[in-house]
Amino acid sequence: MSDEILVMRGITKRFAGVTALHDVTLSVRRGEIHAICGENGAGKSTLMKVLSGVHPHGTYEGEIVFDGEPCAFHGVRDSERRGIVIIHQELALCGQLSVAENLFLGNERARRGFIDWNRTNHEAQALLDRVGLRENPTTPVNDLGVGKQQLVEIAKALSKEVKLLILDEPTAALNDDDSQHLLDLLDGLRDEGITSVIISHKLNEVTRIADTVTVLRDGKTIETLPAQGLSEERIIAGMVGRDLEHRFPPRTPDIGDEVLRIEDWTVHSPAQPDRVLVDRATLTLRRGEIVGLAGLMGAGRTELAMSVFGRSYGVGISGRVVKDGQEIDTRTVQAAIRNGLAYVSEDRKRYGLNLIEGVQRNVSAAALGKLAKNGWVNENEEFSVAERFRRSMGIRTPSVSTQVGTLSGGNQQKVVLAKWMFTDPDVLILDEPTRGIDVGAKYEIYSIINDLAAQGRAVLVISSELPELLGLCDRIYALSEGRITGEVDRAEATQERLMQYMTRGQNS
């Protein structure tokens, strides 16, 4: 048998016009822990979905050889049968069912169609012992914390006689103790001969546990390095090492006085009220300024933005929002809008648009009152407004009555931006404003953001793409594990520096 348990060669995967993976190569040695690093959107998760059959054979190019045999998986069941198990970032457990039921879901310990409960619970107990989880197999999964749920997922993988375990950001949602336990467990599984592939943003964990590191960037394999003696800086260099092209419209900043300050902002998780998502964050925005907010997945960027905007997310929120020197009320979305805030969500289809309505009604949705007299909407005025934004922002649509759901991503994003521009805000928070948008449309969105700043508004841009922040922003905050870990001016900002701040943990 060969030394390599898995070889993926020349993997190319395209989604409607976007190439997510381009000729990617990955080879994993038997019995090692192989880490895959890369920025958000580098293609890590897509690669793992190709491997596990989520993207079935035929939807990608290239070949996969597992355990010496070529593979053509048509679904997750196929890959699991071969011993490849993927544990996703969002855990796939049924909360109301017991630990034991979850462990054998779809793989029930049954006799003639009836569940053999004794065998189920007995085998479940053995699996829980293996992963070091001291819980009763009959406990509902909802009663366990996220860390323990993660262990249940791993136990479930072990029940399927896993040969290759893939973990996507396994520690992103865990506290330090739970992370520690999980990493120790992976160490132990390695000794049992189980190969693991982990995707992680936490580079200190990667250097600690991995034997080999593969770096992806822009859907391509950049390098595969032995982890022995590898520094975090070296990994970062591989992750970000692209040059900034001329992808950003020119702009001369004209920055005025401070307009908004968020002080000591703290947010707790709605699912686990004792978990802090944003920890005493303080940041300021000035008129005409574009400020970036950098952070890895799970750093608390969206949580910070949505909690400020009408407490739309999180519980146990404390802190002050000060605008033009006076504390303002942002406890409801209505109050936040009234006080000149706007928030453009990272998920425009879910949180930004009414896809079954036309452009016109979407543009007016957040400020319908401006078009109404005594509660009656002037539809002709509304049309003019929509038409004005259609022209000024270059929204490509057959007409302003066209259903927004039929437009392209870039044009949908322009509609959302138009909706918020019509509320005439002083401060705009743009959460991943160019996610899922092609390069040309990105340039247009950047121009719109520049225009907003030129009009004297303050813009806070949240982005996973560091080059975007560097190309767009006057100043960038870095957020890590809910805390502002750094603030860098445009002149001094580099990807390496930001990445260092972004990966800085609580205890480093």
Add this chain to the structure above:
Amino acid sequence: MTTKTAPTAAAAPTAPQSRLSINLRQSGIYVAFALIVVLFAFLTDGALLQPQNISNIIVQNSYVLILAIGMILVIIGGHIDLSVGSTVALTGAICAVLTVHWGLPWPVAVLLTLLAGALIGAAQGYWIAYFGIPAFIVTLAGMLVFRALTLTTLGNQGIGPFPDEIRSLSNGFTGGYLGNVGLGPLGGADLVSLLAGLLFVAGFALSQWRKRAARLGYGQSVDPMPLFVLKIVGVGVVVMAVVVQLARFRNLPWVLVLLAALALGYSLMANNSVFGRHIYSIGGNLQAATLSGVKVKAVTFWVFVNMGALAALAGVIFAGRLNQAGPTAGTAFELDAIAAAFIGGAAVQGGVGKVVGAITGGLIMGVINNGMSLIGAPSERVMLVKGLVLLAAVAYDVWTKRRA
């Protein structure tokens, strides 16, 4: 050629085609209604369109149509109301107690009954909007609770008779204030009814004309002139045909006047008021509406208050029509109202639907009921056909959406 389009339409070659297909989908329901009317007119040898029968169809279905107006708003908002049948019974009983037992003057009694309906809606709206219980559950509970309260109120027996004014609201007709005019071979017809019909058509034409002029003034695309004229002539002919038939019989039913006012008012509200728009945005995308500053809870609450008040109105009319408030009144009305809304083009997920569509949906079922009973079909067959029509209407809607 008087076709005028916005200057922008030239840049979009796909516009005319998509516009046409949208029109087709929206007008499908009206075409279907027309075909059903023609079919039954043919099957009943014209009996369906006799003056008295037209009057019957309107009067017999008025309460379901009123419920359908409230129900379409509930469904657009992404909810459902199963309690309206029981609410009809309870409010009918309340109205009976107020007028028959307590002897209150009829306007006061009707007003108090509407208020009671609004309170019923508010009670349910509270649990749905502010407490977050699905409307299906809350109104299912309401269906039982309000039926029980009806029985308690009535002491398990009917209460009647109602004052004449309430009865004429349900069954009565406008008076022949100006006498009759001769219509040649059609015989005599009530002048007031004819004038009211003409006034309605003239008002419709004028408002459409002004709307068109305003849209042109803003550079928006409008229907080409021939189509515009055709639409107005079409509506005018249909309205006048119905009015003439009614005028030949016993003038306009009061409840038709009421329905016309409700249909107009609620259509305007749904399309052009901030409140109406917020209902659509909540049903279209709840999260987006919330993040756009729509007061989602308050809007949901008031939608149910409105449903309760309209159910009370239907309750008064239904009780007045039977001249008695009975314990089984309104049974299964909720199903008729819901079916009317879905036949009329509402979407199960919410966010889509029109008041006029719901009324048309209700009339389709009314005509099927009436036409089939005229040809002597047994009631089980009527039920069968209505069920299949509901399924077909929604299947057509899903199919056109999938194709789009």
